[in-house]
Amino acid sequence: MMDYNKQSQKLKETAAKLLEEGTVEAVLGLKDNPEVGWPTPYFARTAGDVENLVWNEACFTNLANYLLDMRDKKVAIAAKGCDVRSIINLIVENQLKRENIVIIGIECSGMKQNDSLAAGCDACPSSIPNMYDIVVGADGSDTYKDLEMPNSGENVTEWAKNTTVDERFERFKKEIDKCILCYACRQACQGCYCKACFMDRKATPWEQVDPDTSTKMAFHLTRAMHLAGRCTDCGACEKVCPSGVNLKYLFKGLSEFVEEFYDFKAGVDMEAKPFANQYKQDDQQVAFLGGDTIVGV
Numbered sequence: 001m002m003d004y005n006k007q008s009q010k011l012k013e014t015a016a017k018l019l020e021e022g023t024v025e026a027v028l029g030l031k032d033n034p035e036v037g038w039p040t041p042y043f044a045r046t047a048g049d050v051e052n053l054v055w056n057e058a059c060f061t062n063l064a065n066y067l068l069d070m071r072d073k074k075v076a077i078a079a080k081g082c083d084v085r086s087i088i089n090l091i092v093e094n095q096l097k098r099e100n101i102v103i104i105g106i107e108c109s110g111m112k113q114n115d116s117l118a119a120g121c122d123a124c125p126s127s128i129p130n131m132y133d134i135v136v137g138a139d140g141s142d143t144y145k146d147l148e149m150p151n152s153g154e155n156v157t158e159w160a161k162n163t164t165v166d167e168r169f170e171r172f173k174k175e176i177d178k179c180i181l182c183y184a185c186r187q188a189c190q191g192c193y194c195k196a197c198f199m200d201r202k203a204t205p206w207e208q209v210d211p212d213t214s215t216k217m218a219f220h221l222t223r224a225m226h227l228a229g230r231c232t233d234c235g236a237c238e239k240v241c242p243s244g245v246n247l248k249y250l251f252k253g254l255s256e257f258v259e260e261f262y263d264f265k266a267g268v269d270m271e272a273k274p275f276a277n278q279y280k281q282d283d284q285q286v287a288f289l290g291g292d293t294i295v296g297v
């Protein structure tokens, strides 16, 4: 059972101590934001600032990519399991240094958005972050409770096996049609940190006032391929989408695919080499989501 009040209290005490001792320059957490409707990222820089930090069931935002703004400073972060998986991915990709981060690992059994389980929380493997320096248990104590998780996420690989190419395309097109190409999904994603995204290169006609289906497909399929072996299943992309586009299944399917065929899962092992930098002689040349298998090579 979660006790958010006790967790908030412990987070504030911990953050104040770290700042007072000078262990960190800032503590990254969340602050109430009535305009947005849910807590948004906040850097507490003094012991007085920590009173602004909140922790409740609407704290679903993945904070990991905000660490990139302070990458050369020593910073503490209030981190759930999904934030920590994303931090691990960013360390593996040499974007963050482990020694610069103090992880306040906050136990979480799933966040809520609009009274429903937030995107990504349905498939979260554990209430306990898989890397941490300081423990904030479900009841605000120094011990994790290892709570039962919803575990109701879709197995996309199974779904793909039991559908035709036309049915799979239909699902993709139904979601794509809702997209307004605002790029909020990209901005929220821990893996989308390129300074010049392929969609922003003005020399190409990617950006249109009234984007057609093919432009939207180009964005989403290319983004998905760029996230292969890098997506940490955090669900941030779906949580921020203003149009209710449910494309996380594509990324989840990709994660399942990479795990099944290449034995790699992003956000698990800080010492791992980036997935795309690895090559084994027996790597399989197989197509994603049941397309045609590539033979040879």
Ligand code: SF4
Pocket: 178, 179, 180, 181, 182, 183, 184, 185, 186, 237, 240, 241, 242, 243, 244, 245, 247
């Ligand atoms: S956030 Fe939603 S509407 Fe905006 S680009 Fe992504 S999928 Fe499209």
Ligand code: SF4
Pocket: 120, 185, 188, 189, 190, 191, 227, 230, 231, 232, 233, 234, 235, 236, 237, 238, 248, 251
């Ligand atoms: S693609 Fe979506 S689920 Fe995957 S890491 Fe990015 S925001 Fe999270």
